[in-house]
Amino acid sequence: MVLRFADGRAFATGACPYLDWFSPERRETARIFISVSIGESQTQAMVDTGGVYFVCDPEVAELLDLDTPSLGNATLLIRGDRCEGSLHRHTVSIVAELGESFEQEVTLFVPRLAYGQEWHLPSILGLQGCLEFLRFAVDPATNTFYFGRLD
C-alpha cells in the first residue's frame, strides 16, 4: 500500500511521478500530467477535475485503431469550446511507478478535426466518466500523484 487511512485501510495503492507543464518553454499555469496506458502503449494525459470523460488526442486515437462501441457524432463543451467528435468505451489505466495499478473501462471522447485543423490540447483525464471513482492525492513537494480504487 502506498497511502493508508488512519485505520489501516488503503487510500492509494499506486503512485506515479507527474509533470506540471504541457509545454517545456511556455511554463503555463501548473497542471498535472501523468502517464496512462491505453491500448498497447502509453501517453501523457492531463488531470482535469472540471472535465468529463477521457478526451483522447486525435493523433493518439488514430494509433489505437479503436474498435469499440461508439455513439457516433457527439458535441461536447471542452474547456469552453464546442467540439465535435465521437464517444467510445475503452480501457485506460494510470501507470504506477510504485504499488499497483488497475484497468478501468471509461468513456473516451475523440475530437474530430476539420481538414488542416490541429489539436492544441493534451489528452485529458476528466472526472465524470473517467476519474470519478478513484481516490487520488497529490504531493507537490515531490510531484507525486497517488491513486487508488474505491473498496
Place this chain on the structure above:
Amino acid sequence: MGALELAAEAGDERAFIQAARQIDWLERSAADFSRAVHLALKAGAHLLARNLAAEGARLHPEHSELQKMDRVLAPPRIVCTHVPPDPSVRANAEWLRTHAAGHRGRWVALKNGMLVASAPNARELKEQLPGVQGILLTRIA
C-alpha cells in the same frame, strides 16, 4: 423536446436539466430518449445524459442504439486489478523534464527513459517503431 433543443443550442446545462424535468419520460419513445441523450451532451449535461441513456435502455431493451449509449456513458468500471508497476515511468518523466525543450512541436517515443524515435506527427512516429508495446508516445507542445 423543443425546450431541450433550445437549451442544448445555448449550451445551457441548467436550463436543459429544468426542461428535462418537465417531461414524462415514461411516455417517451426510444427515439426521443436517443435524441435527448445527444442534446444533453451538447448542453454539457453529462450526468443527465448518462441517466437518460440508462433509463432509456431499461425502458426500451429492444433499441440497440440506447443499449449502446447506456454502455458507452456508464460509470467507469474496473476490469483488471493488481496491474504491476512500471518503474520506467519515472525515467520517462525525467527524460521529458530534461530534454523536452529540444523537441518542441514533435512527437517522441520513449522507452526506459531513452528516446527511441521522434517525428512531426504520431503516424510517422509509429512508422519508425517495430511495435508500440510499453512505449510512451507523446506530443511535446
